[in-house]
Amino acid sequence: MSQKEDLSLFVREALLAGRPRPEIAEVLVVAGWSQGEVDEALSAWAETPFAVPVPRPRTVVSARDFFVYALTFVALGIAAFHVVWLGFLVVEMLWPDSDGANYWQAREARNSIAAILVAAPLYAWLTVRERRRLAADPGLYRSAIRKWTTYVTLLIAALVFVIDLIVALASFLNGELTGVFVAKVVIVAVVSGVLFAFYLRDTDRG
Template sequence: MAVSKELSRFTRDALSAGKSRDEIATALTASGWSASEVSDALSAWADTPFAPPVPRPQSTVSARDFFIYALMFGVLLFGAIHLVLLLNHLIDRAFDDGGYRSSHGIRWAIAVLVVTAPTYLWLTARERGKLAADPALYRSAIRRWMTYLTLLGASGVLLGDLVSVIYAFLSGDFTLQFLAKALVVGAVSGLIFLYYLGDIRKGDAA
């Protein structure tokens, strides 16, 4: 939650005047501020015996972050979809009984991966280098939003994949070919989920 300038200024001035955090919280609550607003206002300043109050690091937002992370996660999504499609085509060929002939889907998926895979790896390596050199970049609000949206999408796909497997089993349509495709979807989305979950935890620890 964003803290208003007036609330932030009041909190800073009160801390500078030597008021305790409990006294400030009581005064703000009595004036109509919500508990979450009071908590956010106080947490924006470090609890150290130093005057004036020391501000805590805050999340940053920049157009550069939006461009880089939107591109990186967009390439990841596009590439992951076509990786699944490619593997599904190969599974269809493996279980082919003589009726599967089309190779257009395979060629298109490979073409997409030839472009998206090195692009994503380059962007990721570039950002990893910047994060290692300056951990403050972990506080990018755009980066956190994009990462959480990726986690949301991956978890949604995992749940949908599980539902599809259960439904196929209950309806009698459960085949080895279907299971192979479900495992592909689960593996790709699961790896993405685990990778970015670790990334979020690393950012929280930075």
């Protein structure tokens, strides 16, 4: 049995024995547990009066969640990166003073199209499927892996957006801002901004 399990069992038995929470907290702190560990252990049990301690729902970690959310995360990353990259290539090609594409750019563009055509539907399918499961069982919102991937996605989207603005502003101040550059900055800002807004809504559910 792990130390956390020992602590949880002790708290449960102390509550079952009718000991008040401050007293349980005090003996645990004296025994060497940190205040944070004690608070966490106590908060695992609801203060609802009942014959036995009532457990609160906990975050869950499952191998299935890891598979689904990691795959969704990677599919989103691939699709987003290639949408931006393809956007860059299209802008370079279509800009009025462009010399036109070369073989390398055309090949890169088709590689990006292939990546989007595979990754984007995969992401959409996984996301819709998972949202249906969450709607059917809101308890699944407690998935720790779901929360982690949501916040990691938010972090990456926010960083990309901020760096994009910094680079744009630096280029402007250095007098290097061109039409092509502005178009690329807008593409990055739109993609990262939409992703950030989409995942920000997810944090409402914890």
